[in-house]
Amino acid sequence: MTQAAIQPVPDQPAPVSAIDLRKEFEAVDIASVLAQLDRELIGLVPVKTRIREIASLLLVERIRQKMALATTFPTLHMSFTGNPGTGKTTVAMRMAGILHRLGFVRRGHVISVTRDDLVGQYIGHTAPKTKEILKKAMGGVLFIDEAYYLYRPENERDYGQEAIEILLQVMESQREDLVVILAGYGDRMEKFFQSNPGFRSRIAHHIDFPDYAESELMAIAELMLTEQNYRFSAEAREAFIRYIAVRKTQPLFSNARSIRNALDRIRLRQANRIVAKLDRTLTCDDVMSIEAGDVLASRVFAEGAAKGA
Amino acid sequence: MRVTQGCFSFLPDLTDEQITAQVQFCLDKGWAVNIEFTDDPHPRNTYWEMWGLPMFDLRDAAGIMKELADCRRVYGDRYIRLSGFDSSHGWESVRISFIVNRPKEEPGFRLERQEVDGRSMRYTTKAYAVDRPEGERYGA
Numbered sequence: 389m390t391q392a393a394i395q396p397v398p399d400q401p402a403p404v405s406a407i408d409l410r411k412e413f414e415a416v417d418i419a420s421v422l423a424q425l426d427r428e429l430i431g432l433v434p435v436k437t438r439i440r441e442i443a444s445l446l447l448v449e450r451i452r453q454k455m456a457l458a459t460t461f462p463t464l465h466m467s468f469t470g471n472p473g474t475g476k477t478t479v480a481m482r483m484a485g486i487l488h489r490l491g492f493v494r495r496g497h498v499i500s501v502t503r504d505d506l507v508g509q510y511i512g513h514t515a516p517k518t519k520e521i522l523k524k525a526m527g528g529v530l531f532i533d534e535a536y537y538l539y540r541p542e543n544e545r546d547y548g549q550e551a552i553e554i555l556l557q558v559m560e561s562q563r564e565d566l567v568v569i570l571a572g573y574g575d576r577m578e579k580f581f582q583s584n585p586g587f588r589s590r591i592a593h594h595i596d597f598p599d600y601a602e603s604e605l606m607a608i609a610e611l612m613l614t615e616q617n618y619r620f621s622a623e624a625r626e627a628f629i630r631y632i633a634v635r636k637t638q639p640l641f642s643n644a645r646s647i648r649n650a651l652d653r654i655r656l657r658q659a660n661r662i663v664a665k666l667d668r669t670l671t672c673d674d675v676m677s678i679e680a681g682d683v684l685a686s687r688v689f690a691e692g693a694a695k696g697a
Numbered sequence: 698m699r700v701t702q703g704c705f706s707f708l709p710d711l712t713d714e715q716i717t718a719q720v721q722f723c724l725d726k727g728w729a730v731n732i733e734f735t736d737d738p739h740p741r742n743t744y745w746e747m748w749g750l751p752m753f754d755l756r757d758a759a760g761i762m763k764e765l766a767d768c769r770r771v772y773g774d775r776y777i778r779l780s781g782f783d784s785s786h787g788w789e790s791v792r793i794s795f796i797v798n799r800p801k802e803e804p805g806f807r808l809e810r811q812e813v814d815g816r817s818m819r820y821t822t823k824a825y826a827v828d829r830p831e832g833e834r835y836g837a
Contacts, residue, residue: 523760526755526756526757528757565759
């Protein structure tokens with residue numbers, strides 16, 4: 389029952405004076421994570437560059453630790469800002485993987501929370517709630533989505549402040565145990581940091597996620613379809629390019645998320661079209677392909693035309 | 698007299714690294730770790746006070762070690778034990794329990810004899826510590 393019983397506590401390995409960089413690089417296998425990032429995330433060049441930089445820094449830091457040159461544990465807390473649907477959550481998940489491979493978090497899991505999970509509803513409820521989440525996140529990454537909701541300046545008795553204080557304290561005193569990633573829309577995060585300067589100074593990496601270009605959105609759409617075993621016909625592809633151009637100008641456009649929703653609706657229309665004609669034999673190709681009609685029936689075109697007229 | 702209850706109690710006290718390894722072992726098995734404390738060391742005293750709720754869904758021992766440190770700060774003069782609860786079907790019980798903190802001085806137990814019903818004898822053990830009221834038993 390207790391095989392893990394008493395093992396002698398391993399001594400610190402003696403510091404080394406020279407390290408084969410390539411071997412070290414391959415040992416942590418960071419290249420495959422970065423390659424996966426390139427493959428599965430379209431665009432986001434500044435983000436990828438920044439992640440590469442962080443990965444290099446951590447690799448060097450790891451080597452310095454082996455050489456007994458590192459004096460302090462690096463601060464790894466991050467803030468991701470950007471418009472809706474630009475991939476903040478997805479990147480946070482990958483970040484946990486990178487940090488885990490490099491050995492800067494012990495387990496590499498991600499606990500994704502919002503204000504509701506941290507802030508209580510009555511006096512004395514917040515601290516245990518926040519601490520419980522922090523305990524769950526130990527050894528991994530705590531991802532706080534829409535972090536600015538934690539701070540509500542309009543209500544001075546808001547319990548969010550209490551959660552913030554506990555967070556700040558743990559972010560400082562238990563840097564080895566967990567990494568906190570805050571995410572949210574650019575302007576509101578800026579305001580949040582202004583009113584909570586403690587957060588800004590404890591966060592080492594501020595990464596801004598740019599909006600996607602139209603060609604990138606198209607590539608994302610095709611990637612999503614391929615994953616679900618669908619494909620555009622040539623005309624449907626043309627139509628979807630036009631769809632993206634129109635949708636981008638309309639309000640509440642949220643990048644990749646809008647694309648995913650559009651694809652969901654297109655699949656709905658495709659299914660409806662297929663079911664409309666019952667007396668026939670379906671081929672694999674029929675079920676997989678999306679025709680121009682499925683795309684063009686979208687409400688977006690009608691609204692775009694109405695606006696143009 | 699050194700109280701020997703639960704796992705490892707015949708070994709020298711575990712160091713924090715060893716406790717961390719044990720806790721991680723429990724978490725890797727999917728058990729919920731719980732911290733309890735008492736100042737009544739009688740072996741039949743199975744209901745110890747709980748330090749917070751049992752910690753479910755943790756992945757890393759750091760969170761529990763933090764709670765243990767907090768508990769030691771408040772009740773460092775008492776017995777503190779960790780237990781690992783296995784909630785999986787068929788077990789649903791405590792799988793491991795070990796003492797991680799004990800008072801500096803453990804006065805031990807006395808045997809009491811009671812003469813009853815003619816020549817019959819009844820025996821009972823009593824901890825010397827419980828002669829004093831709760832909270833003052835180990836020279837707090």
